[in-house]
Amino acid sequence: MxxxxxxxxxxxxxxxxxxxxxxxxxxxxxxxxxxxxxxxxxxxxxxxxxxxxxxxxxxxxxxxxxxxxxxxxxxxxxxxxxxxxxxxxxxxxxxxxxxxxxxAFTGGPAAGTAGPRRVGMADVALVQQRFSDIIASDHLHGGQLRIEMHAATLADETLALQRAGTASQRVRASLYAAAASFRSSAMWAAIDGRRFGDASNHMREAQVLAELSGDPAIKFRIWSHAGTMYRHMGRPVEAAAANDVARGLGLARRDPMFASLGLARHAAIYASAGDRSSVRRSFGHAREAMNRADPGEVRPVWLTAFYDAAEIDSLALSAYSLLGDWATAEAHGHRCLAGLRTHMVRSKAITTVRLARAQLEQREVESAVVTAKSVPADAAAGHPRVAVMLDAFGSRLDLIAPESGPADEWRAHMVRVKV
Structure with missing residues (x-):
C-alpha cells in the first residue's frame, strides 16, 4: 500500500x-x-x-x-x-x-516513583537548542502570535524543569538564563506584531529571570529590546533610557560587538527625536565598533543570528526615513538587501517595504511599486508589521499618484494578496 x-x-x-x-x-x-x-x-x-x-x-x-x-x-x-x-x-x-x-519540560517523576532526578547540563543543552529553533522561526516569520505563545510556554516549561529535580548552582543559573531568553523572544515577537501591552508584560518577567540568572548577555538583550519597544511606541525618552541600561553593562564595554548594537539602536532612537547629527555620528561609531570586534569571539546565538553590517544598514534605512532623508534611506536599503543573509526572511520583507516607501517619497512611483510587489505574499498578508507598512505605502501612493497606472497595478496586486 x-x-x-x-x-x-x-x-x-x-x-x-x-x-x-x-x-x-x-x-x-x-x-x-x-x-x-x-x-x-x-x-x-x-x-x-x-x-x-x-x-x-x-x-x-x-x-x-x-x-x-x-x-x-x-x-x-x-x-x-x-x-x-x-x-x-x-x-x-x-x-x-x-x-x-x-x-512540564522533561516529565519529572510522578509521586511514588524513585526520587527526584538530577537536572544537568545535558538538559540545559536541549533547552538551548529549542531557543535556537525559536530564533530561526522568528527570522522566518516574525511577529506571529504563535511564536510569542510558544516562546512563553517554553519559558514556563524551563522554569518547571527547575522543580523537576536537584541541580547545581551553575545549572540553575543556566536555566534561569534560558527562561529569560524565551521570555525575551516572546517580548520581541509581541513588539514585532505591535502587541505592546503583551510585550511589556513579557519584559517584566524576562527582567526578573535575567537578574536571577546573572547573565549579562540576556540582560543586554532585554533592555535593548525595551529600547526598541519604546521607540516603536513613539516614546524616545524612555527608549533612550532603556537602551542606555543595555549600553552601560560591562559586557558592552568589553565586547565591541555588543557596543556596536547598542550604538546602532541608539542612532535609530535619535532619529525618533529628530536629532540628525547624532544619528549620523552614532551610526559611524557603530560601524567602527563592529570593525574592532573579534570575529572569533563566542557570542549568543540571538546576536550572531542577526547582527552584522546589513543590520546597521537596516536601522539606518529606518532612521533616515524618519528624518525624511529619503535618498540616504534608499541607499541604505539597497546596501541592506545586498548584505542580508538568506535566513533573514522577515527582515528582507520589512527592508523591501521601507525601500519602496523611500522610492515613492522621491516620486519614483513605478520603481516603488515594482519593489513593493516583490514582498512575498505570505509576509504581505500574514506578518502584522509588514501588512501595516504596506497599507501605509498604499495610502501614500493614493496621495502621490492616485490616477497613475502603477497605482492601479498596486491596488489590483493587493486584492490578489488579500484573497
Whole structure:
C-alpha cells in the first residue's frame, strides 16, 4: 500500500512551531521519564510519521505524543494500530496522565516513583537548542502570535524543569538564563506584531529571570529590546533610557560587538527625536565598533543570528526615513538587501517595504511599486508589521499618484494578496 502523507500532523507541527528534531526530543524525554527507557526517535522517525511510511507510532511513543499534543493519535491523522501478539504491551495512559500532572519540560517523576532526578547540563543543552529553533522561526516569520505563545510556554516549561529535580548552582543559573531568553523572544515577537501591552508584560518577567540568572548577555538583550519597544511606541525618552541600561553593562564595554548594537539602536532612537547629527555620528561609531570586534569571539546565538553590517544598514534605512532623508534611506536599503543573509526572511520583507516607501517619497512611483510587489505574499498578508507598512505605502501612493497606472497595478496586486 502506498504511503499517504499525514497532513494533519504536519499542520499541527507547523501551528505549534515544532521542527522534526524538536518534536522527537520532546517525545523521547516524556517516554524516558515515564517508562524508564529512553525514547528512540530522531528526525527521520518524525519524517516517517509525516510521510505516512509509519501509519501509527508504537504505544509508548503514541501515548507520549498524545500528552505532548493534548490530542489523540487519531485526531493527529494516524490510523488505529492493530496489535500483534509479539507487539509490546500498551502503555497505561492513566500512568502517563498522572505523571504528566507533575511534568512540564522533561516529565519529572510522578509521586511514588524513585526520587527526584538530577537536572544537568545535558538538559540545559536541549533547552538551548529549542531557543535556537525559536530564533530561526522568528527570522522566518516574525511577529506571529504563535511564536510569542510558544516562546512563553517554553519559558514556563524551563522554569518547571527547575522543580523537576536537584541541580547545581551553575545549572540553575543556566536555566534561569534560558527562561529569560524565551521570555525575551516572546517580548520581541509581541513588539514585532505591535502587541505592546503583551510585550511589556513579557519584559517584566524576562527582567526578573535575567537578574536571577546573572547573565549579562540576556540582560543586554532585554533592555535593548525595551529600547526598541519604546521607540516603536513613539516614546524616545524612555527608549533612550532603556537602551542606555543595555549600553552601560560591562559586557558592552568589553565586547565591541555588543557596543556596536547598542550604538546602532541608539542612532535609530535619535532619529525618533529628530536629532540628525547624532544619528549620523552614532551610526559611524557603530560601524567602527563592529570593525574592532573579534570575529572569533563566542557570542549568543540571538546576536550572531542577526547582527552584522546589513543590520546597521537596516536601522539606518529606518532612521533616515524618519528624518525624511529619503535618498540616504534608499541607499541604505539597497546596501541592506545586498548584505542580508538568506535566513533573514522577515527582515528582507520589512527592508523591501521601507525601500519602496523611500522610492515613492522621491516620486519614483513605478520603481516603488515594482519593489513593493516583490514582498512575498505570505509576509504581505500574514506578518502584522509588514501588512501595516504596506497599507501605509498604499495610502501614500493614493496621495502621490492616485490616477497613475502603477497605482492601479498596486491596488489590483493587493486584492490578489488579500484573497
Amino acid at each position: 502506498d504511503a499517504v502523507p499525514n497532513h494533519v500532523l504536519t499542520a499541527w507541527m507547523k501551528e505549534q512551531g515544532y521542527s522534526s528534531r524538536e518534536l522527537a526530543d520532546r517525545i523521547n524525554r516524556v517516554v524516558g521519564e515515564l517508562t524508564g527507557k529512553p525514547g528512540g526517535l530522531d528526525d527521520s522517525s518524525i519524517r516517517a510519521w509525516r510521510s505516512g511510511r509509519v501509519r501509527c507510532p508504537k504505544s509508548a511513543q503514541r501515548a507520549a505524543l498524545e500528552l505532548v499534543s493534548g490530542r489523540t493519535a487519531l485526531a493527529l491523522g494516524f490510523v488505529r494500530r492493530t496489535r500483534t501478539k509479539d507487539e509490546e504491551q500498551p502503555v497505561d495512559r492513566r500512568t502517563f496522565i498522572t505523571a504528566a500532572a507533575t511534568t
